[in-house]
Amino acid sequence: MSDADADGATEAETDTDTEVAESTAGRTEVWIEKYRPEYLDEIKGHENIVPRLQRYVEQDDLPHLMFAGPAGTGKTTAAQAIAREVYDDDWRENFLELNASDQRGIDVVRDRIKDFARASFGGYDHRIIFLDEADALTSDAQSALRRTMEQFSNNTRFILSCNYSSQIIDPIQSRCAVFRFTQLTETAIEAQVREIAADQDIEVTDDGVDALVYAADGDMRKAINALQAAAVMGETVDEETVFAITATARPEEVEEMVEQAIAGDFTAARASLEDLLTDRGLAGGDVIDQLHRSAWEFDIPEQETVRLLERLGEVDFRITEGANERLQLEAMLASLALENQ
Secondary structure (H helix, E strand, C coil): CCHHHHHHHHHHHHHHHHHHHHHHHHCCCCHHHHCCCCCHHHCCCCCCCHHHHHHHHHCCCCCCEEEECCCCCCHHHHHHHHHHHHHHHHCCCCEEEEECCCCCCHHHHHHHHHHHHHCCCCCCCCEEEEEECHHHCCHHHHHHHHHHHHHCCCCEEEEEEECCHHHCCHHHHCCCEEEECCCCCHHHHHHHHHHHHHHCCCEECHHHHHHHHHHHCCCHHHHHHHHHHHHHHCCEECHHHHHHHCCCCCHHHHHHHHHHHHCCCHHHHHHHHHHHHHHCCCCHHHHHHHHHHHHHHCCCCHHHHHHHHHHHHHHHHHHHCCCCHHHHHHHHHHHHHHHCC
């Protein structure tokens, strides 16, 4: 190759590298990944869990673990943080993550998990297999997993993540140290939201933060996603923007609908419900969820609150069984209105 050709090739490579760098710089990062804690001491809101996990790592005595709890509370983050603490820069080579809801058959347990558990590795006593959404595994797959956990316990540690530990068979639960992740506190979510807003140079009003915390309902992932979406809409993230982005009704709007029904004005209550479902775009499940969360905060007599919760339970069950959500919600409001006429 001539010097001219070499210079031309070098310039072309430089131009390409510049284009790639500019393209990468222009991409919008996903904040839930950018701000995901990398180590255990960075995890917020689980002061009763993190020290115990750190103790396992420090003592180099990691048992099989089970993380149970709602979505967005840090189960996957904790599993990855443990891998980083144990393996440092080699964590990706020694950490296998599988999503059981996608790969839920017995063949996954027999093949992929066994192949990884048998693979050779150096410098470490064991490898970690993280099985996310393990409660989606079939009964046969869980039975196969139990046997696999026994067979490879000398060089493999399992971390299982699930929403409902009751869906995991007892033989597996008894082999794991179970950690129950509760919904994150409002303080923990607010601290993370303000920290991200400061890092991104976003102006967030106090009522905007309160709205993000309310809409998240203990789910850190939901709060961060909502913050990122709201930040695109304008220079300031306020209450109005957050509620519009998250398709969430203000607590006072839900309370007004209930008060109208309790006052015997079914027509007004039905109009309020219509506004929430049609104009605001809420799903019936969202309305039930917000009613349940705010029931004890409504300025209504305790007896009426109890009656509301009773109706909510019945409606939620019927919708889960496939009933029409609009019809069921209207029937609930009609029932509350009839009792107070």
